[in-house]
Amino acid sequence: MRASRFFISTLKEAPSDAEIISHKLMMRAGMIKRLGSGIYTYMPMGLRIIRKVENIIREEMNRAGAVELLMPVVQPAELWQETGRWDKMGPELMRVKDRHGRDYAIQPTSEEVITDVVRTEVKSYRQLPINFYHIQTKFRDERRPRFGLMRGREFTMKDAYSFDRDAAGMQQSYQIMYDAYVRIFDRFGLQFRAVAADNGAIGGSGSHEFHVIADTGEDALVYCPDSDYAANIEAAEAVAPSAPRAAAAQALTKTPTPGKAKCEDVAKLLGLPLSQTVKSIVLAVDREDADAEVWLLMLRGDHDLNEVKASKIPGLGAYRFATEAEIVEHFGTRPGYLGPIGTKKPVKVVADRTVAAMSDFVCGANEEDFHYIGANWGRDLPEPVVADLRNVVAGDASPDGKGVLAIQRGIEVGHVFQLGTRYSEDMKATYLDESGKPQLMQMGCYGIGVTRILGAAIEQNFDDKGIIWPTAIAPFEVVLCPMGYDRSEAVKAETDKLYAALQASGVDVILDDRGERPGVMFADWELIGVPHRVVIGERGLKEGKLEYQGRRDPAATAVAVADMADFVKARIAA
């Protein structure tokens, strides 16, 4: 490609609504252009990256035996009503009426449509398993679209759906997709991690998220450096302390803690470690024809509640945080001084595994400006119901017993999910088994956020000059920067020769023939993030040399003119 036949548009400053680095850099590099809230035009430079991402996904999906089709963007409401998602999905599902007043959804995913295709196309066990995918425009009417392509409303997603005869088959299809995802993210050239994820309300036996590692990631990824264990923090188990609970050593004593409503402040006042304190979190579960049921969850002062884990405690499935009125009614005091001892009305107490192993702990005394010290289970209050309630922290024991956990930040870009019969039941997607009996199909679904990959890749790979693309998904693999293409015959001749040689070898090369000054040219391509650059100048040519510089290289390398094509190819292949 010659730059003069392409469209390059860079900005010195990012627009003020760009909050994060990937959004800023994509806007500055002219890769996307905002059309409306969460809606972007993919400019030529951005579209090239999207196409490369799509092609890698397509190749690996095909290799894994998935078959590509294309489902419509505008989908009849009837199918969404069959699964109940028309009502459940709320305003995120963009709805539209046609000229006859019929309802349609603009697809955010396509479980309903693919299940409809398969239930009519697949009759027999002989046609299973089958895995269909498409790469298509999606729309989610996010409440607060932001971060450019990271949380847009219109985006491109690859979604695949497997259909199997039974759960064992589904698990096999799932594993094939998992392996394909590993190959896909490997080929992108991104650092990533697959983590076990929570299955949410769907249940089922398995779900993994694929995250691009980035310090700016929204998600906390838990992993064990000494083993294969890895999970989203929502799903990571905090194992019970291995040491038994120490015997009580202190007497229960009510202590004044005036104005100290937080564990940190109480610990400081009392000169105790934060890990000796216990915090009280009050939840409520609404009941028909009765007041809400009030629950008290107890966590160590330095730990955080894991809301997903809380929702899995029997009876807490539909919890909410208690109101101040409910708290005062049950505890006789306001938040900040709550505890399990001497509540005004009975509450259901659940202690985190760590808390259950504590002795001589500090907790609120249910009286304003007072805490207890020296509280002990079985003596001052009954032995509690125990559950895993907290987020793990770095240094916790790994659930597989093979070391301690570490935490890093990630950006979710893929998700594989064992759906079981969640959709096939509602939509009566059955096949006839060997004995001619109808059986529900077992489904899996597998998504990759194509456009999100761009944002995530940048969050992982940038410096103060701009983006640093991995070669596999760079808009161009190499840029040729001639110094005076229109002025110097020698420069033009050598540039054209190298350009032709690289093109002939299948290298995706752009020749910057715009006639810009070197400073502008270099700044543009560093901002855009092309990973390999060759400078062709008269001075170098006099010595028979061209200058190569990798985007991460601290300095340029002089390479003999005749060797440059091979040198570049070797660097691309590296």
Next chain:
Amino acid sequence: MRASRFFISTLKEAPSDAEIISHKLMMRAGMIKRLGSGIYTYMPMGLRIIRKVENIIREEMNRAGAVELLMPVVQPAELWQETGRWDKMGPELMRVKDRHGRDYAIQPTSEEVITDVVRTEVKSYRQLPINFYHIQTKFRDERRPRFGLMRGREFTMKDAYSFDRDAAGMQQSYQIMYDAYVRIFDRFGLQFRAVAADNGAIGGSGSHEFHVIADTGEDALVYCPDSDYAANIEAAEAVAPSAPRAAAAQALTKTPTPGKAKCEDVAKLLGLPLSQTVKSIVLAVDREDADAEVWLLMLRGDHDLNEVKASKIPGLGAYRFATEAEIVEHFGTRPGYLGPIGTKKPVKVVADRTVAAMSDFVCGANEEDFHYIGANWGRDLPEPVVADLRNVVAGDASPDGKGVLAIQRGIEVGHVFQLGTRYSEDMKATYLDESGKPQLMQMGCYGIGVTRILGAAIEQNFDDKGIIWPTAIAPFEVVLCPMGYDRSEAVKAETDKLYAALQASGVDVILDDRGERPGVMFADWELIGVPHRVVIGERGLKEGKLEYQGRRDPAATAVAVADMADFVKARIAA
């Protein structure tokens, strides 16, 4: 591709809602699947064809210097309001509100968005010309979606938009696109014709439609076999008869024609050629604060009104057909016996060029059951206003004076259009010229109906067995049909060898390893329309032969095993 890893689903009968052959065959061949009215899932077999069509378009657009980007499906109403199309487009424009009640259009085309991109990105004459295109999902809420992909609601379109400094530049960009379209349709391997089209309300200096030739086409294409002249029938000029009007020979005579309200019946009754009769078409133009103005258009009995030409007559821009009440009021009688002589109230008369050259003609007498014979201009009624009002017919003189016209049917699949400043004016899309003055950009737009190509290609290429794809856009170039792939070692070995050899040569080959009976296999691939087939059987192998058959060949050709790969490649290249 192995058939066992693909998805093949054929039907013996087309669903009853499929009216035309291309729709029936695409449904039967498992290429598309109906999701809703005018909304189809592109099944794997259909998607392969779409991708091949897209790739040819993409290559030729890029070669012509157009730059690909991707504009959103969901577009803010504000831009559509700037050009007035939000109001003008009516219910065909699918509209949707987001969670905040803001209005959006689901794009039917993207003039507004691209003009918005360019007016902010392009500042200087140095950046022009530029031509952007995208291949994207479109939606038009057709009143009566039908014919499968031919008139769907959701479809895929390639739309390109050129921006130039001035009209001369626009015409140059237009010619580049015209030439690219010729290459694209040539590469598809379809018989096509580019015809001059009417510019509609936009005006401007040029517009051509690209039609795939098919007897079942909706459009009539006019061309001169002896010259380059070609036009849509809407735009084809009917030149005035070259012979001067003959002198009046008959007296004007009112003749009873009881119950004969049609020219055909009157001519028969009177024993005159139909070409001696004149029909009267009554139009009305509404006026503010006054009754509608009534016009009488006169055409020869065997000619048809061209409504586009009528709308271009000064004063008739917004005509409608007159009501029966208006007709009775002005002519004193009901339709069937109307004429220009002795109307009850004055009407504006326009005669078609052919009619203006007639003498001794027959027309209605403005009295029920009576016509005049022997009517003559300048004697029985004033010389008329003359205009080209009719559709041309085969045998008419070509407007370029180089022969006579022929007519064939076509399916419109592409349109190139000189827009001028239609959009840049409304949206203030200006650039700074050499002297720093803002100037309006001159635009062109260029569409190809990607999914429509499939329907059109089939309407042109089918037989009683199914579809016959041109090789360039066939879902597969060649199918290998082994007789007993799983039973015969020899068959399997030779099939695998040929499969590998063809794949290594870049041939898009499918190996039918489904284990179907030969009859089923052949019927499927003839229906699907793969253009080249090789049968590998034990009987042939004993003589060292395989069987090749082109989809249009009346019989198979025996080819030596070792020669088959080259033979197939030669046939594909032919």
